[in-house]
Amino acid sequence: MNKKKAQVIFTSIPFTDTTRPLMAPGALKSIAIKNGYSSVALDLNAKYLNIITNHPQSNLVLEFFKNGVLDPAVAKFVENLLDKITDEILEFDPQVVGLSVFTYDCRISAHYISWLLKRKKPNIKVLCGGSGLYENFSGKSIIDPSLIENSVIDLCIRGDGEKPLEDFLQKNCNAEQIKQKVYPQLSNEELNNLPIPDYEDYDFSFYPRFEIPIQGSRGCVRNCTFCDVHVHWKKFTWKSGEKIFNEMLEFYTKHQYKSFHFTDSLVNGNMLEYRKMVNLLSEFNKTHADDPITWTSEFIIKPKNQFTEEDWKLTKLSGCYRIVTGIESLSEKARFHMGKKFTNEDIEFAIQMCKKYDMPILFLMIVGYITETEQDIIDAQKWWKEHVDYKDIIRVNVGTPLGILKNTPLSENFHSLGLDWTGDNDQDWKNENSDPATRVRWYETISKTLTDLGFVEYHPHDNHFIIERIQGAYNELV
Numbered sequence: 001m002n003k004k005k006a007q008v009i010f011t012s013i014p015f016t017d018t019t020r021p022l023m024a025p026g027a028l029k030s031i032a033i034k035n036g037y038s039s040v041a042l043d044l045n046a047k048y049l050n051i052i053t054n055h056p057q058s059n060l061v062l063e064f065f066k067n068g069v070l071d072p073a074v075a076k077f078v079e080n081l082l083d084k085i086t087d088e089i090l091e092f093d094p095q096v097v098g099l100s101v102f103t104y105d106c107r108i109s110a111h112y113i114s115w116l117l118k119r120k121k122p123n124i125k126v127l128c129g130g131s132g133l134y135e136n137f138s139g140k141s142i143i144d145p146s147l148i149e150n151s152v153i154d155l156c157i158r159g160d161g162e163k164p165l166e167d168f169l170q171k172n173c174n175a176e177q178i179k180q181k182v183y184p185q186l187s188n189e190e191l192n193n194l195p196i197p198d199y200e201d202y203d204f205s206f207y208p209r210f211e212i213p214i215q216g217s218r219g220c221v222r223n224c225t226f227c228d229v230h231v232h233w234k235k236f237t238w239k240s241g242e243k244i245f246n247e248m249l250e251f252y253t254k255h256q257y258k259s260f261h262f263t264d265s266l267v268n269g270n271m272l273e274y275r276k277m278v279n280l281l282s283e284f285n286k287t288h289a290d291d292p293i294t295w296t297s298e299f300i301i302k303p304k305n306q307f308t309e310e311d312w313k314l315t316k317l318s319g320c321y322r323i324v325t326g327i328e329s330l331s332e333k334a335r336f337h338m339g340k341k342f343t344n345e346d347i348e349f350a351i352q353m354c355k356k357y358d359m360p361i362l363f364l365m366i367v368g369y370i371t372e373t374e375q376d377i378i379d380a381q382k383w384w385k386e387h388v389d390y391k392d393i394i395r396v397n398v399g400t401p402l403g404i405l406k407n408t409p410l411s412e413n414f415h416s417l418g419l420d421w422t423g424d425n426d427q428d429w430k431n432e433n434s435d436p437a438t439r440v441r442w443y444e445t446i447s448k449t450l451t452d453l454g455f456v457e458y459h460p461h462d463n464h465f466i467i468e469r470i471q472g473a474y475n476e477l478v
């Protein structure tokens with residue numbers, strides 16, 4: 001039994017497939033502390049992740065977390081798991097519990113955990129927040145409304161959580177008033193004044209990667225046709241290069257955290273602040289060569305006159321050890337249709353720089369964008385064969401066949417783009433170029449090419465789940 005008591009607990013909940021800590025509980029704990037509450041931040045998703053994925057029938061367990069379908073074969077396991085999570089939270093004897101619903105895959109556990117919390121401790125307040133409260137991020141909430149009507153969940157906070165949380169904790173507004181209020185996106189100034197997250201209660205033994213989450217910006221400078229980030233964050237907002245560096249320095253000196261991962265959609269959105277940050281980090285690392293700060297992030301490829309060789313060099317010297325980037329398609333035509341705005345020549349320059357400065361680069365790919373044809377898949381195979389010399393530096397997430405999310409430009413212009421639905425899931429669409437079965441075949445073709453050539457591929461659990469679903473649904477066609 002844990003002896004520690006805390007008035008407010010924040011925790012992540014299953015299911016998110018990640019090897020690194022999730023940021024929100026730590027970020028919100030520091031807001032509660034700033035407002036005078038005792039608080040604890042837990043990453044319970046991390047604690048139970050391996051137990052879930054190592055279950056002999058893990059696909060059935062995932063079916064529960066993703067779709068709420070509980071197969072009798074795994075019912076006892078799932079019930080015990082949810083019970084343990086709830087008990088672990090209640091050991092701290094909190095008055096308020098904040099559940100972080102990171103994506104739509106956490107919403108089913110949010111339903112059950114809230115219900116169990118209220119059953120075991122009826123006067124507890126349960127708050128939910130996070131991107132998973134939105135249908136595909138920006139649409140209407142898909143948390144069961146009856147849970148809110150019956151006060152099983154007292155409040156669902158959508159968008160930036162800091163201000164509504166403060167209003168709730170300071171009792172400036174009651175839950176009803178907070179629900180009615182429209183909270184604007186945090187400004188650059190407000191982002192720059194946020195307290196640094198507090199991860200002291202996280203159990204770091206759960207993570208294969210000791211990388212501390214850090215945030216330099218919110219939103220994005222692009223407006224890609226398949227993405228809905230811009231629907232939620234109308235503006236791209238950022239912290240200054242100095243603020244980011246100072247956060248890293250504080251983590252480094254106070255907690256000896258030396259390795260960071262940015263949660264930004266792209267770390268190099270604002271080149272002025274990016275250059276300040278990498279310059280400060282490079283200077284720091286020069287004098288701490290035995291114990292440098294290191295980092296990894298999502299990144300956007302830019303033309304070489306905008307992101308020069310000097311920028312690549314400073315990126316390396318600043319401690320960057322892995323770049324993750326949405327290449328999405330090797331067809332330039334498809335990328336320009338998406339709004340990605342970089343050429344194949346820009347990719348060429350980026351990978352040359354990554355090789356020269358020894359920085360692995362993870363390509364995030366989508367299979368079967370709406371303009372892609374059989375010829376693009378043949379061209380992509382050719383591209384990979386011609387770049388086999390880069391297999392020590394390029395890692396590949398082959399991605400899933402393109403899903404069309406609500407509120408994206410693709411979904412808004414669905415019919416005028418010549419698209420038709422073939423089923424209920426985001427991947428179930430067709431046009432004159434492809435249908436779900438074709439795209440699964442393309443996925444397998446590209447994946448085989450990469451395996452044969454010896455590239456390191458990365459297949460998250462979600463990819464398997466989605467591919468298997470499409471294969472099942474379109475079995476006779478695949």
Ligand code: B12
Pocket residue numbers: 015016017018019020021022023024025027028097098099100101102103104105127128129130131132133134135136137138157159160161162165213215218219228229262263264265460462463
């Ligand atoms: C980094 C990231 C990942 C990383 C996470 C690594 C890690 N360990 O941190 C990885 C690669 C694992 C990942 C995976 C996926 N991700 Co992701 N990811 C992100 C990203 C870019 C940043 C998230 C983040 O950490 N932000 C910083 C923290 C502080 O923000 P936050 O969690 O949102 O918390 C804030 C608020 O939401 C709120 N809040 C959060 N919790 C709570 C709780 C309470 C009580 C309160 C009051 C407030 C509150 O306050 C916080 C501070 O403002 C976001 C996009 C984005 N820019 O946000 C997508 C995003 C969260 N991911 C998304 C998706 C879809 C996925 C995947 C499902 C994709 C896929 N199909 O594979 C997978 C998960 C698969 C699975 N089930 O395992 C979607 C979620 C959409 C949705 N409606 O659910 C997002 C929004 C991107 C998008 N538009 O598509 N992701």
Ligand code: SF4
Pocket residue numbers: 220221222223224227228229230265266300326
């Ligand atoms: S660059 Fe990435 S985050 Fe930004 S709009 Fe495009 S896909 Fe979305």
